[in-house]
Amino acid sequence: MAKEKRKFSDRNNKEIIPDILIDEDGVAEDTNTYNANAINKLIGQIIETGSNSNGSWIKFSNGIMICWQNIEGTTTFQTSWGNLYHSSLLSFPDFPQNFVEIPRIFMSNHRTQSSLMPAGDPSITKAEEFVLVRPNSAGASWYSADCLSIGKWK
Numbered sequence: 001m002a003k004e005k006r007k008f009s010d011r012n013n014k015e016i017i018p019d020i021l022i023d024e025d026g027v028a029e030d031t032n033t034y035n036a037n038a039i040n041k042l043i044g045q046i047i048e049t050g051s052n053s054n055g056s057w058i059k060f061s062n063g064i065m066i067c068w069q070n071i072e073g074t075t076t077f078q079t080s081w082g083n084l085y086h087s088s089l090l091s092f093p094d095f096p097q098n099f100v101e102i103p104r105i106f107m108s109n110h111r112t113q114s115s116l117m118p119a120g121d122p123s124i125t126k127a128e129e130f131v132l133v134r135p136n137s138a139g140a141s142w143y144s145a146d147c148l149s150i151g152k153w154k
Contacts, residue, residue, distance in 0.1 A: 055096040065153035103151025
């Protein structure tokens with residue numbers, strides 16, 4: 001089986017992980033070592049994990065932090081907006097840990113018959129508010145929403 005040496009670089013052509021041997025099927029010689037080395041080089045070592053009533057977090061040695069939150073509740077869809085109906089403004093609690101700059105925020109809802117739309121401005125302590133929208137009005141409806149935030153803690 002022929003092996004070739006392959007470099008992995010970022011978009012600026014800066015090497016981000018060391019050369020590794022790849023076989024003709026594209027399989028790394030030592031996948032476990034490669035994965036651990038790549039992760040450590042890209043985001044650093046995990047230095048803290050935790051959770052509180054607002055959610056959970058992981059802090060990395062290079063200053064990156066990932067926070068995630070989930071909220072569940074009921075809302076109504078009585079306000080029309082064009083061909084859609086939306087809920088009142090909903091919000092996640094404060095982040096479980098504060099960021100030092102506004103993070104990238106990814107929100108979604110699941111197991112509901114609606115779509116989530118951000119509706120506001122985030123901060124270093126809290127994700128933006130959001131509304132849920134659907135094509136028809138509805139009384140009390142259950143929802144579950146997730147928020148994943150990635151940014152700097154130091």
